[in-house]
Amino acid sequence: MSTMFADTVLIVFISVCTALLAEGITWVLVYRTEKYKRLKAEVEKQSKKLEKKKETITESAGRQQKKKIERQEEKLKNNNRDLSMVRMKSMFAIGFCFTALMGMFNSIFDGRVVAKLPFIPLSYIQGLSHRNLLGEDYTDCSFIFLYILCTMSIRQISVAFSSGGAKGLRNPYSRSAEEMTLVPTSNRGVRMGLVKWLNNRMKAPLPQNKCMDQTDSLPPSTAGSFIKSDLCPVLCKGTRQTN
Amino acid sequence: MSGARRKEEPPLSHPQQHLVANGGGGALRGSVWGKALRSDSAWEDKDEFLDVIYWFRQIIAVILGVIWGVVPLKGFVGIAIFCLINAGVLYLYFSSFQQIDEEEYGGTWELTKEGFMTSFALFLVVWIIFYTAIHYD
Numbered sequence: 363m364s365t366m367f368a369d370t371v372l373i374v375f376i377s378v379c380t381a382l383l384a385e386g387i388t389w390v391l392v393y394r395t396e397k398y399k400r401l402k403a404e405v406e407k408q409s410k411k412l413e414k415k416k417e418t419i420t421e422s423a424g425r426q427q428k429k430k431i432e433r434q435e436e437k438l439k440n441n442n443r444d445l446s447m448v449r450m451k452s453m454f455a456i457g458f459c460f461t462a463l464m465g466m467f468n469s470i471f472d473g474r475v476v477a478k479l480p481f482i483p484l485s486y487i488q489g490l491s492h493r494n495l496l497g498e499d500y501t502d503c504s505f506i507f508l509y510i511l512c513t514m515s516i517r518q519i520s521v522a523f524s525s526g527g528a529k530g531l532r533n534p535y536s537r538s539a540e541e542m543t544l545v546p547t548s549n550r551g552v553r554m555g556l557v558k559w560l561n562n563r564m565k566a567p568l569p570q571n572k573c574m575d576q577t578d579s580l581p582p583s584t585a586g587s588f589i590k591s592d593l594c595p596v597l598c599k600g601t602r603q604t605n
Numbered sequence: 606m607s608g609a610r611r612k613e614e615p616p617l618s619h620p621q622q623h624l625v626a627n628g629g630g631g632a633l634r635g636s637v638w639g640k641a642l643r644s645d646s647a648w649e650d651k652d653e654f655l656d657v658i659y660w661f662r663q664i665i666a667v668i669l670g671v672i673w674g675v676v677p678l679k680g681f682v683g684i685a686i687f688c689l690i691n692a693g694v695l696y697l698y699f700s701s702f703q704q705i706d707e708e709e710y711g712g713t714w715e716l717t718k719e720g721f722m723t724s725f726a727l728f729l730v731v732w733i734i735f736y737t738a739i740h741y742d
Contacts, residue, residue, distance in 0.1 A: 364741070366737060366741060367737055367738050367741070370733070370734055370737050370738070371734075374730070374734065477733050477734070477737045478733075478736060478737050478740070478741045479733060479736075480673070480674070480677055480678070480679045480680070480683060480732055480733065480736040481679060481680050481681055481683060481684065482680070503733065508730075508733065511726050511729050511730050511733075512726075512730055514722070514723065514726035515723055515724075515726040515727035515730055518723040518726075519663065519723065519727070522659065
């Protein structure tokens, strides 16, 4: 086996190991805690309940029913937010570990061609794919480009496996919890996850064009109340998300 | 066999029967893939169907990555053909084979982009690995 192919295989192996490491850290810091298990069960139960209620709601449904749904949605959003906060811990730990690891691997593979690309990347990607490599042959692949591609695919798939199928990536009510910790060194960050979650929420209808000022039986949650007031003008509009 | 079992146990609904007979989660996954390979199946759980789409995309990405790396198919033509095949095959699968109502899933676009980026990254990785191994080893 040539050195180049050995490097290719090694990078894929490193990517698999770092994906497992990330999941492991998340498991230790988050998944096995009672708080996380409780919140996750709560979020799943509430989102199923809410979806069922939304399916059965008719045009002529009373104001009270619609208010009930609104309250449930708010409760769900708060729980979701709390769930995301719990996962923040693991994100910081993973970010720290990976910064150190990336520094180490970058120095090991510095200037080495680890694979040959069967295409010439676009000019703005060449900065990544040909990073620290000598020569003008842009089919030479650097460590960082291959590592990022591996991470994008392997980490997503490992999360899909661990969250019981790709569901966890998709449920509009729990998506932020998954998205915020997915692939921390790759294309999605906390901000992207939050933006996507907001976009999904804007597609789902609110029964009335009212802001969430009802505070009746909502559990106290400083994060929730902050989000409630901040997102109010954003969340009080939108069309139905049908999936 | 099933007749004898019916005498001893109360009759179960089909999904439960499948679970009990074959032992749990593995059987449930088996029934999902069974449904996926049968034409015009009923998908009560939307997430289940989206999972099938997601994993089919990954399988297609691996297969095409291997083929493209072995042939080899080079350049953006390879990427373009991958995108067409990936989107086209899945479109035919959910519109003709499964005959689902796209609107229930948020439209054709939502189904088309389900798992696309992951499958694209996976395709590139597999393509690069096989191309490097076979043509530059």
